[in-house]
Amino acid sequence: GESVGLHLPTLSVQEGDNSIINCAYSNSASDYFIWYKQESGKGPQFIIDIRSNMDKRQGQRVTVLLNKTVKHLSLQIAATQPGDSAVYFCAENIDPGGGFKTIFGAGTRLFVKA
C-alpha cells in the first residue's frame, strides 16, 4: 500500500560529524520526494526535494540521494550542528488516481551531541 518508512527511529551524532538519515518508499510510480524537518512544537519545514528523474540533489549542507532501483532515499547533513536536532520526515507524492497526496514516513529523531 502507500507507505514511506524509515530505517531508524533515532540517530545520535557528534557535533561536526555528518549525518545520514535513510528512508524507504513503496510506490514505484512516485515521482517527487521531499525531506521535512520538524522542530519541537513546530510544524514541519521543507528542507530539500528531488524528482524521480534525478539521483542526487544538493542544498546548503544537505544532500538528498535517490535510488529508484531499491526505492530508497537518504538525507545527508554535513557538519551537523546542534540546531539540526529535530525529527526528519521523508515524504512521497502519490497520485493513485484518487487525487494527489503527500504521504509522510514515520520520522527519524536526530540528536546532536555537543
Added chain:
Amino acid sequence: DSGVTQTPKHLITATGQRVTLRCSPRSGDLSVYWYQQSLDQGLQFLIQYYNGEERAKGNILERFSAQQFPDLHSELNLSSLELGDSALYFCASSPRGDSGELFFGEGSRLTVL
C-alpha cells in the same frame, strides 16, 4: 513563519464533544491539506482541498469532515470525540494541488479527556 495560520493553538475538550479547527493558508495558495500527528508519530494525511473542492482523501474518519470556503480558509470538524483523537492537527497549504512544497502551520493541539 510559514504564513499559514491555525486556530486554536490548544484545545481541551471531553469525549463525545465536537470541535472545529480553522486554517488560513498562505496568501495566494489555493490548496489546503490537513494532517493528524499523534504523540511521537508521523503525519497521517487526512484530506486535501483545492480551490474549494475536495481533491484527495486519506484515512479520515467518518466522524471528521472538512471544507474549504470561497476565501480559501479551511475548517476541520471533529465530532463524537474519543480519547484517541487527542493529537496535533496540522494544516498545510501550497500554491497548486498537484505537487511541490507544503507550507505548514504551527498546529492545533487537541486534548480529549
